[in-house]
Amino acid sequence: MELRQLEYFVAVAEEAGFTRAAARLHVAQPGVSAQIRQLERELGEPLFDRSGRSVRLTAVGEAVLPYARAALAAVSGMRLVTDELTGLLRGRVVMGAVSVPSVLDLPGMLAGFHRRHPAVEISLVETDPEALIDGIANGRLDLGLLGLGGPLPPGVEAQVVVDQELVAAVHRGDDLARKHSVSVPELKGLPLISLPLGTGLRAALEDACARAGFAPHVAFEASEPYVLARLAARGLGLAILPESAVAAAEADLHVLAVTGPSMRGQMGVVWREDGQKSPAARAFIEHARHHLPDLVTAGGHDPELPASL
Known part of the structure; x- marks a missing residue:
């Protein structure tokens, strides 16, 4: 059993589909299917019900999912502690954006981070506001850029840019x-x-x-x-x-x-305040908050204010 198989299994379960999971993982869909089938052979039981239009977990899949997540979290924690102790900054950060106004130099911010930390892989994905906030809250995205309108979920912070x-x-x-x-x-x-x-x-x-x-x-x-x-x-x-x-x-x-x-x-960057973050993610969030222009003219910011992009 490989960690990659567990990662693919969790992604398919969360995305309720092999195609969406492959897109999230940036791999080909047949590769995801092959790894899941191999995992099912090792466990001796099917993990997904593929008979309907959407992919659903079987009873065994439901029971296995928490253990797969725990295993991945443990490995992530080991890497985080190691990076903290050695001072290395590596890994991958993912930023989501709904749209980018012309007054904002997002490419410049990303290029500046890459120059400072060339060993960190940066991904930028376009998405809709609901999916972006969900991705931040669930830890699939490290940072988001969107119009601020309405209350944010607990644990999600925002800074107007x-x-x-x-x-x-x-x-x-x-x-x-x-x-x-x-x-x-x-x-x-x-x-x-x-x-x-x-x-x-x-x-x-x-x-x-x-x-x-x-x-x-x-x-x-x-x-x-x-x-x-x-x-x-x-x-x-x-x-x-x-x-x-x-x-x-x-x-x-x-x-x-x-x-x-x-x-x-108003447009702002949003990130998850609580939860475990890698050193790369923490550095990326701080870099974005410092380098993206803050054009606020009306004073402080309340994430629940409805005026927004």
Whole structure:
């Protein structure tokens, strides 16, 4: 029995599928299947029920899973203690990101860490907000970058790295282009363009409209702020977006301030405060917190504030 087999077994159990587990492990799916079959032969029992559309643990698999996790945790602990005592910084860190605003030099931050610690492998993955927070809470991700909107799970900490005003943008031929600002109550009934539910920017919009007594009519959604600008530039509605995203189609857009109340967008790095972290992960978190720009203009940060990207 090999540790690799246990690692693959835990990944398949947590991801409920061989393909997703392979993607998480950055290996080919047939290799994962082969190692699981070998483990099952050694134990003499099937660990997964493969008869349905999703992969499920058998009764034996359920019983074995805690021991597999404990074995992997023990090995991880041995490596962590050894690295602490010898002062070596090696291993692998994984960062998740929902989107990266142009004002943030994420590539520069990653390159700087690589120069300082070339023996540490760095991975950057794009994901959605829910999966990112889940990955941080469960330890699959060491650091995350996302819009901050709503409470964070217990044990997950955040630091704001971008704080900018949210604005409205319309095509220059739109009737609203004659105005310099638009109030939140005036958004009622207008076809809006926004990031999807679950993002910080959308949470800020939903909260502001709820305070004004209505639900926003979001006609178009896109996962990238710059796409919101391009949709608005085509005359498809009024985009709510961070100031930095306007540049994607600035020549065709008229920008309006949002008033009554104004809305701000925040992006932050998030990490798990509790739980065991490798020396590499701790160094990576500290490096990111120090080197990513902190553009906060409104004072301190409360992770439960709804204003966010």
